Amino acid sequence: MTEIIVVTSGKGGVGKTTTSASLACGLARRGKKVAVIDFDIGLRNLDLIMGCERRVVYDFVNVIQAECTLRQALIKDKRLETLFVLAASQTRDKDALSAEGVRRVFDELTAEGFDFIVCDSPAGIEKGAHLAMYFADRAVVVVNPEVSSVRDSDRILGLLSSKTLRAEQGNGQVKEHLLLTRYSPKRVATGEMMSVGDVKEILGLDVVGVVPESPDVLAASNAGVPVIFNDDSDVSRAYEDAVARLLGETVPLRFIEEPKKGFLARMFGG
């Protein structure tokens, strides 16, 4: 069975594409057959984060408008055998996407035996974001522990419970998960940042992952190698944990507390 996961947030710049890339890679590393699709028509970016920007020949809109086959447009990842990227169109207008077209692509991916389709949603609540979530079985809502991000994600939760195929058909809920990014345990400890518990309480969602704030994320996007491949990074471990939870494993949360400092370090601000 193919499971469709939308990575969404409402607000821009919170880490949707970073998260989509790392979750897709993490699922593929565990042997799952994964397609990751950029829904941000006009503002293609997933290809850069995945490091395949120079291999884009055909895109999502080309497939929908039958200008190429799906196979021609799927870019096979160079690191993982079972991972494929479908890039967003760079030039066309947003109306090029249609629910019918998206459905055809998903049906074909299902027939090809994909285990997961990861949809990287654009920011906002316009058509691209709507179509990215419309067919979803699950949603990973990416949130920064900050007021505007939390509020916007609550609006997205409202849309997930009303403007999706599952909601319209009364076919159960889209399963929603909270993934916190840019988390700083240090600032949480000093009371400057809302904690994972605070955000969880406000939104009433299961936590699928907490990703610490880290320079590794920028380094990864600079290099075009999704951060989950940086095995020395806590960010990578946090995404690995999130992947495990998506696959139904029970994994305790890590990186939500500041590492304990020694007495001297505390006295002298080490």
Added chain:
Amino acid sequence: MGLLALFRRTPPSAHVAKERLRIIVQQERSARSGGPDYMPLLRRELLEVIRKYVNVDPAAVQINVEREDGQEVLEFSVALPEKAR
């Protein structure tokens, strides 16, 4: 944190963020979950009535509809200013 930091601490703001979000998210949820559409008007008129007697701040008036066990409860709370008491 070093010794010096103890003397120049800024007040923690996370709990303010949480409280503000708790209220606005609850309000927006009840507005979209088919909360009755007379709510904004009800809120405004109630505010006018209260203001005939006490000068309260608009932000001090909270109205929510909560559903519990199939019952709808209209919850209405007004925080009175210090001087009015």
